[in-house]
Amino acid sequence: MILIWLIAILVAAGLVAWVVARWNTQAARWIALAATIADFVITLIVWVRHYRQFVLLTQGNWIEQLDWKWIPRFGIHFHLALDGLSLLLLMLTFFLGIVSVLVSWAEIQEGVGFFHLNLLWVLAGITGVFLAMDLFLFYFAWELMLVPMYFLIALWGHERRQYASVKFFLFTQLSGLLMLIAILALYFAHHAASGVYTFEYEELLSTPLSSTAEWWMMLGFFLAFAVKLPIVPVHTWLPDAHTEAPTAGSVVLAGLLLKTGAYGLLRFVVPLFPGAAHQFAPIAMILAVIGILYGGVLAFGQTDFKRLVAYTSISHLGFVLLGIFAWNELALQGALITMIAHGISTGALFVIAGLLQDRMHTRDMTRMSGLWSTMPRLSGAGLFFALGSLGLPGLGDFVGEFLVLLGTYRVSKVLTVLATVGVLVATFYALRLVQRAFHGTNIHQWRLPDLVKREVLILAPMIVVLLWLGLYPLPILNTSKSAIDNLQQYASRHITAAAEAK
Amino acid sequence: MTRSDAIALLPLIVVAGTSMLLMLATAVRRSHGFTIALTLVGLAAAFGSIWIAAPITPCQVTTLLVIDNYSLFYFGLLIAGDIGIALLVYDYLGKRDVHREELYILLLLATVGTMVLVASSHFASFFLGLETLSISLYAMIAYLQLPRPLEAGIKYLILAAASAAFLLFGMALVYADLGTMEFARMAQISSAGTAPRGLLVPGLSLIITGIGFKLAVVPFHLWTPDVYEGAPAPVTSFIATASKGAMFALLMRYFYRSGGIADRQIVLVFTIIAIASMIAGNLLALLQGNVKRILAYSSIAHMGYLLVAFLASGQLAVEAVMFYLVAYFVTTLGAFGVISVLSGSNSEPEQIEDYRGLFWQRPALACVFTIMLLSLAGIPVTAGFIGKFYIVAAGTSTALWALVIILVVSSVIGLFYYLRLIAVMYLTPETHVTTLAQRTSSIGGVVLGTLTALLLWVGIYPGPVLHLVEGVFPR
Numbered sequence: 001m002i003l004i005w006l007i008a009i010l011v012a013a014g015l016v017a018w019v020v021a022r023w024n025t026q027a028a029r030w031i032a033l034a035a036t037i038a039d040f041v042i043t044l045i046v047w048v049r050h051y052r053q054f055v056l057l058t059q060g061n062w063i064e065q066l067d068w069k070w071i072p073r074f075g076i077h078f079h080l081a082l083d084g085l086s087l088l089l090l091m092l093t094f095f096l097g098i099v100s101v102l103v104s105w106a107e108i109q110e111g112v113g114f115f116h117l118n119l120l121w122v123l124a125g126i127t128g129v130f131l132a133m134d135l136f137l138f139y140f141a142w143e144l145m146l147v148p149m150y151f152l153i154a155l156w157g158h159e160r161r162q163y164a165s166v167k168f169f170l171f172t173q174l175s176g177l178l179m180l181i182a183i184l185a186l187y188f189a190h191h192a193a194s195g196v197y198t199f200e201y202e203e204l205l206s207t208p209l210s211s212t213a214e215w216w217m218m219l220g221f222f223l224a225f226a227v228k229l230p231i232v233p234v235h236t237w238l239p240d241a242h243t244e245a246p247t248a249g250s251v252v253l254a255g256l257l258l259k260t261g262a263y264g265l266l267r268f269v270v271p272l273f274p275g276a277a278h279q280f281a282p283i284a285m286i287l288a289v290i291g292i293l294y295g296g297v298l299a300f301g302q303t304d305f306k307r308l309v310a311y312t313s314i315s316h317l318g319f320v321l322l323g324i325f326a327w328n329e330l331a332l333q334g335a336l337i338t339m340i341a342h343g344i345s346t347g348a349l350f351v352i353a354g355l356l357q358d359r360m361h362t363r364d365m366t367r368m369s370g371l372w373s374t375m376p377r378l379s380g381a382g383l384f385f386a387l388g389s390l391g392l393p394g395l396g397d398f399v400g401e402f403l404v405l406l407g408t409y410r411v412s413k414v415l416t417v418l419a420t421v422g423v424l425v426a427t428f429y430a431l432r433l434v435q436r437a438f439h440g441t442n443i444h445q446w447r448l449p450d451l452v453k454r455e456v457l458i459l460a461p462m463i464v465v466l467l468w469l470g471l472y473p474l475p476i477l478n479t480s481k482s483a484i485d486n487l488q489q490y491a492s493r494h495i496t497a498a499a500e501a502k
Numbered sequence: 503m504t505r506s507d508a509i510a511l512l513p514l515i516v517v518a519g520t521s522m523l524l525m526l527a528t529a530v531r532r533s534h535g536f537t538i539a540l541t542l543v544g545l546a547a548a549f550g551s552i553w554i555a556a557p558i559t560p561c562q563v564t565t566l567l568v569i570d571n572y573s574l575f576y577f578g579l580l581i582a583g584d585i586g587i588a589l590l591v592y593d594y595l596g597k598r599d600v601h602r603e604e605l606y607i608l609l610l611l612a613t614v615g616t617m618v619l620v621a622s623s624h625f626a627s628f629f630l631g632l633e634t635l636s637i638s639l640y641a642m643i644a645y646l647q648l649p650r651p652l653e654a655g656i657k658y659l660i661l662a663a664a665s666a667a668f669l670l671f672g673m674a675l676v677y678a679d680l681g682t683m684e685f686a687r688m689a690q691i692s693s694a695g696t697a698p699r700g701l702l703v704p705g706l707s708l709i710i711t712g713i714g715f716k717l718a719v720v721p722f723h724l725w726t727p728d729v730y731e732g733a734p735a736p737v738t739s740f741i742a743t744a745s746k747g748a749m750f751a752l753l754m755r756y757f758y759r760s761g762g763i764a765d766r767q768i769v770l771v772f773t774i775i776a777i778a779s780m781i782a783g784n785l786l787a788l789l790q791g792n793v794k795r796i797l798a799y800s801s802i803a804h805m806g807y808l809l810v811a812f813l814a815s816g817q818l819a820v821e822a823v824m825f826y827l828v829a830y831f832v833t834t835l836g837a838f839g840v841i842s843v844l845s846g847s848n849s850e851p852e853q854i855e856d857y858r859g860l861f862w863q864r865p866a867l868a869c870v871f872t873i874m875l876l877s878l879a880g881i882p883v884t885a886g887f888i889g890k891f892y893i894v895a896a897g898t899s900t901a902l903w904a905l906v907i908i909l910v911v912s913s914v915i916g917l918f919y920y921l922r923l924i925a926v927m928y929l930t931p932e933t934h935v936t937t938l939a940q941r942t943s944s945i946g947g948v949v950l951g952t953l954t955a956l957l958l959w960v961g962i963y964p965g966p967v968l969h970l971v972e973g974v975f976p977r
Contacts (some may be wrong), residue, residue: 073968074895143882150921155928166921173917178911180891184898473737 003066003080004130009035009125014120021113032101034114036123042095044382047087047479054084054479061202061486063087070137075197075439080131080467085266085483089130089259092343095257095465097123100248102458103351107247109157115156116134122252131262135183137201138268139176142260147171149249150252152442155248164237164244171237175227178301185270185299187214205271205490218273218280223268228261229317231284232291242310243363247354250306254313254350255343262276262320262339271490276418277325284325285408289418291318296425300432305356305363308433309349316342317420322419323404327491332409332484334400335478338475341396341469348462352382355455356437360447360498363435370442375450377445381459388466390430391423394471417471429497510561510569512551513577514617520544528603538592541610548972549581550718560977565625565684567618572976574752575647575824575918576620581829583743584613586835590736590842591855594653597847598646605645605737611741612740613637616748622760623675624975625683628752630671632716642740643733651879654732661725669712675705684843686977688763703767707755708770716749717805718798720778727790730798735850738794739838741802743831750808754823763815772813776905779806780912787919792852797837797918800878803916804830807893810905814896817975822892824971827879829885829960836874836953840867843946854923859931867942869926870950875920875946877957885960926961 015036016397021028049061064082072183082090100119108115125145132138146169154165183199190207191197198204209217227234238258242250268275295314302308316338323335356371357363372379391402401423409416451459469476508515524540552574560570567573588609595602615635622628640662644655677683679701680691680907690701714722757763783803790796811822842853844867851857861868877886890913897906942950960967 071964072969073965073972140882140887143887147876147881151928154925162925165925166918169921170914170917177894177914178907180894180908181898181910184895188899189893378887456746 001066002042002046003082006039006131007127009038010041010124010127012093012136012241014117014124017120018113018117021029021116024034027105027364028103028333028397032120033098036094036097038100039127040091040098041095042090043087046082051475051479057482057485069353070134074136074199074449076136076199077134078137079134079322080128080137080462081133081202082131083483084479084481085336085484085487086130088340088479089263090127090396092259092340093123093126093256095461096251096343099347099351099458100251102258102454103354104246104250105454107140107292111155115152119252121148122152122215123256126252126256126260130189133201133202135187135204135268137199138201139180139183142179143173143176144255146176147482150251152249152252152495153241153245157244157249157446158246159244159384160240160256161244164240167237168241168424171227171234172224175224175234178220180219185213185220186217189217190489195361201268207272210365211275214273214276215279218269218276221264221269221272221429222280222284225261225264227285228264229247229258229321230312230314231262231287231318231321232294232362235314238273238314239307239310240312243304243306247350247357249346250354251340254310255347258317259343260311261337262324263333265324266335266487267322268330270324271487276446277327277484277491281325281327284411285322285412285415286323286327288318288321289415289422291315291321292419292422293318293425296429299429300425303365305353305365305368305433305437306350307363307439308365308429309346309353309405312349312426312429313342313346315426316389318422319401319419321410323416326404326408327488328407328410328412329481329484329488330403331335331411332488333480334403334405334407336400336480336484337396337473337476338400338470341388341400343463344469346477347398348381348385348459348466349389350464351458352385353380355451360446364437367444368437368446369440369444369447370438371448372438373442375448377451377456381451381463383434383436384463385431385466386434388470390426394467394470396466396473399473504604505519506558506561507563508562508815510563511567512582512586513837514614514621515547516544516548517581518614520548521573521607522590524603524607524610524749526606532603534592534596534602537606538588541588541606543577544610545581545585545588545906549578549585549657552581555969556754558684561660561695562623566875567621567674568623568975568977569621569771571974572751572755572820573621575970575974576748577617578702579828580613580616580620580744580748582830583747583835584609584740587736587740589658589945590599590739590835590839592616593943593949594736594842594845596735596943597845599645599847605642608642611742614644616744619748620755622626622752623755625677625744628756629666629670629673631710631748631752633666633879635748636666637899639737639741639745642737642760643729646734650732652732654729657725658672658729665715665722668708668715669766672705672712674708675708677700677705677706679764685843689759692761696796705805706762706765706768707771707903710768711777713753714775716927717746717753718802719809720782720802720807721775721902723783723802727798728800729835730801731792731794731852734811735838735842735845736792738797739835739842742797742838743833746801746805747827747831750805750812750823750827751976754820757812758820758976763813769813772809773905775914776806776809776813777908779803779809780908781806784912785817787916788925790919791854793841793854793923794850794852796923797834798918800916803912804878807890807913809911810902810909811896813905814899814900814902816896816971818899821968821971822896823891824974825892825964825967826889828967828971829889829957832957832960833874833884833886836870836950836957837865837878839946839950839953840871840874843867843950854926857923858928858929860927862931863926864942866947867950870954871927872924873954875958876926877961879917879920883958885957885964886963888964892940896939 017028049299063083068078070078129142323331618631793814877884880890
């Protein structure tokens with residue numbers, strides 16, 4: 001039951017905030033903050049309560065479940081389930097949710113109620129994606145998170161917001177619909193084999209498929225997640241959407257929406273279509289390395305602060321893709337840590353970009369320089385997260401990327417070497433960011449206020465979490481271990497079954 | 503006609519009777535309030551009588567009409583839609599200084615035409631229903647007697663008359679070949695006979711021309727944008743929903759019963775029409791700056807989607823079409839409802855610019871319009887999403903990959919113009935003198951509120967509607 005609350009709190013608080021904002025905008029902000037904090041606390045409690053089970057690997061497949069009949073005509077259930085993987089991603093979701101509400105506190109002054117409605121509903125949609133165990137419900141939530149995100153970009157974004165928001169919507173919608181066709185094809189294939197109409201994830205796992213059918217369905221799913229992740233040829237919506245979105249929108253996009261793509265690959269693509277995914281792995285890993293290098297090199301060339309950070313996302317998510325398709329435990333754990341660490345460090349960089357834009361009304365780094373002299377605390381935070389992004393040991397990103405590289409080394413040495421070059425490129429763009437914006441002399445004579453208390457309150461926990469991930473990631477690894485074991489089992493069970501059938 | 507025949511036909515008789523009563527009442531004394539009241543009572547009674555007719559279905563009333571669950575479902579849909587349209591007409595005409603009462607008579611007559619269409623099992627009733635519908639529509643489109651409605655009315659008259667001629671010629675050819683006008687017998691004769699059927703395919707093609715005109719599918723769509731634009735908004739909503747919906751119901755019954763769908767040439771023709779409608783409808787809508795024209799092209803595309811389900815053929819296809827039409831009725835009525843409610847005493851909000859900043863001035867109305875447009879685009883939580891899901895499911899179940907993928911791609915193109923329209927409503931408003939209605943009338947509010955609630959209800963919990971369409975197949 002607790003799972004429905006996670007979603008219901010966000011949906012209801014969004015509506016209340018919308019209505020309340022007519023009289024009192026401040027109250028709307030507090031309501032949104034309370035809702036995200038409530039959800040975060042709930043997930044924390046669940047985590048602490050079940051932590052022993054995670055360590056001892058004694059829990060079953062799911063630690064919490066909820067299964068209601070929804071549309072019996074098609075065998076559709078409202079089925080939510082929580083395991084270690086979803087739990088970690090949900091904690092990230094609500095943590096960044098709190099950050100997004102706080103960061104909008106001063107930035108959003110128009111349409112405050114509608115803004116928070118959209119923000120909370122995006123979070124609700126993302127929560128649904130991470131919890132759905134019925135493929136129809138998953139698609140439902142997948143599509144649902146688009147609309148509020150579209151509004152966030154289109155209404156509160158920067159100069160080219162219309163273009164960016166429409167591009168974002170069209171890319172994701174098209175790829176999502178192709179996934180819908182694949183879901184339906186799987187649904188009918190399962191019926192043909194077993195006589196049962198169901199969208200249930202665990203039942204569809206054992207669907208026998210011909211290798212061509214499996215291949216095409218895998219591609220349908222892969223494309224949807226590839227656009228979200230994003231993977232290089234289909235990434236072009238990302239720099240625009242991230243750059244034009246308001247700060248909270250960028251944080252949610254980079255920190256969470258991209259993760260839904262990675263989550264989909266982990267949860268659905270490989271376990272549902274292990275054979276095809278195995279064949280496809282070399283291509284996916286090559287695409288991943290291309291993404292790592294391409295994102296890094298393009299980030300290096302940017303002068304727009306947010307655009308630079310946007311391109312680094314492509315590079316970081318390349319590591320996630322690499323880890324997922326390497327498909328061994330080390331690499332998968334690494335991919336998960338990278339997802340979380342990237343959510344925090346990139347989220348924080350977007351927050352800093354937002355703070356800078358608030359103060360300077362520009363994101364152009366050629367107009368910055370020597371900001372350290374006027375805003376030492378903000379610049380220090382900027383340096384910290386830039387170092388996180390370049391993979392400095394001791395911070396979260398390093399652990400994730402290191403594990404991914406370690407896992408990939410067992411699969412392909414060449415790709416590992418090339419991906420390591422990507423880490424090097426990260427050093428270039430991160431240091432260049434710091435040098436351009438914060439170091440040097442203050443040639444434009446900027447006189448700007450440093451961080452205020454609310455802003456410290458946003459950035460300090462992010463610093464702490466990133467350090468924690470970097471220094472003592474064991475709790476995260478413990479929590480996700482059994483979930484990742486399960487996913488690997490699904491995939492291998494399927495492969496052995498196929499081998500026996502032959 | 504036996505007693506049970508009369509009971510089976512009760513919904514039809516009540517609607518026809520109401521139109522006669524209205525005509526007499528208007529001759530005695532004009533009263534807008536009384537007219538709408540009588541119309542609503544008549545429609546409500548007709549709606550209720552569906553449950554009286556339901557126990558004795560299926561029932562073949564003469565060779566002309568068949569009252570089965572399929573007919574009754576569409577009766578219900580058409581009558582319920584009509585109630586919404588009548589209320590919108592009341593709101594719309596209330597703001598204008600014209601004779602108002604005749605439009606309701608025409609509306610009811612047109613409804614009789616649509617009901618005959620969905621129940622017909624014979625060429626004669628097919629044609630009679632079609633003509634009853636068309637002739638009422640000529641007058642409805644031109645009702646305001648302003649230059650643009652008149653132009654639209656004439657255009658519709660000429661093209662509809664021409665297409666009816668094609669249809670008749672087609673029927674004659676099919677009759678010459680098969681020697682029967684009953685749908686069900688056609689299947690028997692054409693499957694039994696071994697003689698070459700030289701006239702059958704040309705005949706069917708001409709019939710497709712006639713049906714295609716009413717459905718406004720490419721290449722028979724040219725009248726649509728002009729008529730949509732010229733006709734009063736509530737009348738446009740009737741053309742978009744009832745007229746097309748009834749025609750589609752007939753299309754399915756005719757081609758499934760007569761076995762026409764089994765012919766590979768016919769399937770090819772419909773496939774081409776479907777693809778052309780989906781692509782052309784959505785692409786041409788991109789170029790429009792007039793909201794009613796956008797909705798016209800969007801409806802062309804939607805008929806293309808429906809054809810995908812039609813081509814999937816089988817139980818799932820029939821259900822998908824029925825469900826989709828429910829969603830489409832609600833959505834389209836809602837969208838034209840917003841236009842109609844926003845209309846002033848002598849103008850309608852037609853240009854996209856008229857909607858600029860609507861959200862900040864009339865948030866409720868803008869939200870309703872947004873939800874309707876998202877439903878047309880097939881975004882979750884709305885009925886349109888489940889409808890689209892149903893159609894894609896029907897297409898996937900019979901492996902119509904090319905059609906399904908074109909549906910998906912073209913619907914993404916469609917999303918582009920819906921988003922454009924939505925985005926405009928949320929821009930900061932310009933202060934300018936407006937000729938639009940400044941506040942929503944209570945009737946308009948009730949209609950739009952009900953439609954929105956229905957849309958979300960069907961979108962979130964479609965169980966009851968799915969239950970209604972489950973297992974229904976045209977006899």
